[in-house]
Amino acid sequence: MPPSRFVVWLNHAEAHVLQLRDEATSKTVIAQSEHPRLHRREGSVSGARAAPDRAFLDAVARALDGADAVVLSGPGLAKSEFLKHLQRHAPALAASVVAVQTSQRLPDETLVRGARECLRAHDGRTRLGL
Secondary structure, three states, X not given: OOOOEEEEEEOXXXXXXXXXXXXXEEEEEEEOXXXXXXXXXXXXXXXXEOOOOHHHHHHHHHHOOOOOEEEEEEOOOHHHHHHHHXXXXXXXXXXXXXXXXXXXXXXXXXXXXXXXHHHHHHOOOOOOOO
């Protein structure tokens, strides 16, 4: 059975999960039902942030079920929060994370090409997840 490889682009509102096969890819988009409110009070002096949406992060993790290698990509802190979520709640899946990259929303073809290059470079190296 060929390895199961994924690239995930996510922000706090949606996740694009692409499974990389030999030449083809399959895509799943997971979106929150309403736009997340990241700050508890606008203009807050404390700078308090709302906790990550666990249901959203669990849904993204379910889409990666059985992954051998995962590249996380996206702007801001969502990708780091997702990796921390995996480390706490799905350590086996967290162990499959090979790279975390910062990027704006890219076309799927560009995202897949970059992920394939990253996965080739990381074959046989230590995983980041643990």
